[in-house]
Amino acid sequence: MSLLKNKKFTSVEDVADIEGLVAKALAYKANPLKDATLGINKRIGLLFLNPSLRTRLSTQIAARNLGMEAIVFNVDKEGWQLEFEDGAIMSGNTSEHIKDAGPVLGSYFDILCIRTFPQLANREDDYSELFISEFIKHCGRPVISLESATLHPLQSLTDVITITECLKQESIIKKPKIVLTWAPHIKPLPQCVANSFAEWMNAWEGKGEFIITHPVNYELAEKFTKGATITQDQDTALKDADFVYVKNWSTYEDYGKIYENDPSWMLSLDKLKTTNNAKVMHCLPVRRNVELSDEVLDSSHSIVTQEAGNRVWAAQTVISELLQNNK
Numbered sequence: 001m002s003l004l005k006n007k008k009f010t011s012v013e014d015v016a017d018i019e020g021l022v023a024k025a026l027a028y029k030a031n032p033l034k035d036a037t038l039g040i041n042k043r044i045g046l047l048f049l050n051p052s053l054r055t056r057l058s059t060q061i062a063a064r065n066l067g068m069e070a071i072v073f074n075v076d077k078e079g080w081q082l083e084f085e086d087g088a089i090m091s092g093n094t095s096e097h098i099k100d101a102g103p104v105l106g107s108y109f110d111i112l113c114i115r116t117f118p119q120l121a122n123r124e125d126d127y128s129e130l131f132i133s134e135f136i137k138h139c140g141r142p143v144i145s146l147e148s149a150t151l152h153p154l155q156s157l158t159d160v161i162t163i164t165e166c167l168k169q170e171s172i173i174k175k176p177k178i179v180l181t182w183a184p185h186i187k188p189l190p191q192c193v194a195n196s197f198a199e200w201m202n203a204w205e206g207k208g209e210f211i212i213t214h215p216v217n218y219e220l221a222e223k224f225t226k227g228a229t230i231t232q233d234q235d236t237a238l239k240d241a242d243f244v245y246v247k248n249w250s251t252y253e254d255y256g257k258i259y260e261n262d263p264s265w266m267l268s269l270d271k272l273k274t275t276n277n278a279k280v281m282h283c284l285p286v287r288r289n290v291e292l293s294d295e296v297l298d299s300s301h302s303i304v305t306q307e308a309g310n311r312v313w314a315a316q317t318v319i320s321e322l323l324q325n326n327k
Ligand code: CP
Pocket: 051, 052, 053, 054, 055, 056, 147, 155, 283, 284, 285
């Protein structure tokens, strides 16, 4: 029985069984090479249109654990600049259409992964997810999102794995209170990690209460947050929290702007005093002492390294499911 609904992994909507994915990921963590021959003689292509540390390396390790050959292609630096717009008159900077590149890539690889990015200029363009949807349409292979313009599903699966693992490690039976808090940043960042975390939390029956807190005018798209409690009072949100997920995002309504950079939104040890000795999460990279203070990141509250380590098991689980369902 597949744990995925579709031959792709781009959103929680492609998932049939979140708990099943988490259990499988934790089994891989306990025994990384248990399916070491599943991907023998198969190749996975990892295409990046922007920088990455964790996603790139953890996905390569995950593929290797399954016996697959992983080939990374930094399209932004080493490839022809791709055109994604249907009917484009290619007299500008783009040299190769995804209609041509997609089938070629599909002929080289058994599974394809792509990391795209939002331009943060036009909301409709970014939220149409043109890049990843055109890629899926033209490559003819199962596709894994390594982060798209609006979502980061491997990160969110990792986050659910990490929360579950912490609850098991501390033998906590109650469903946890989980808070997603906005944090300051110097640059406008995409909403994708926050959108994705909200989408997964709302879909995950294992969570208890889920609260999003952010300054005024930082509302995320309702499509992803629907079901969560939303407040602009960070102190109230943090009270009795078991997990605090820290992330900056730029504005969604007046798209891609920074309206607010109040440093008092940065999480401190003092703010954590009203929590239930909360674990602090962040997808990384993090701007220390802008988004999150040294005192929190270097304290026992922080589980950011454990979280980043779990990226391997999330990727291995998703690749394994796509391999098993495409035999
Ligand atoms: N969290 C995450 O996606 O990290 P990278 O940007 O380094 O891949």
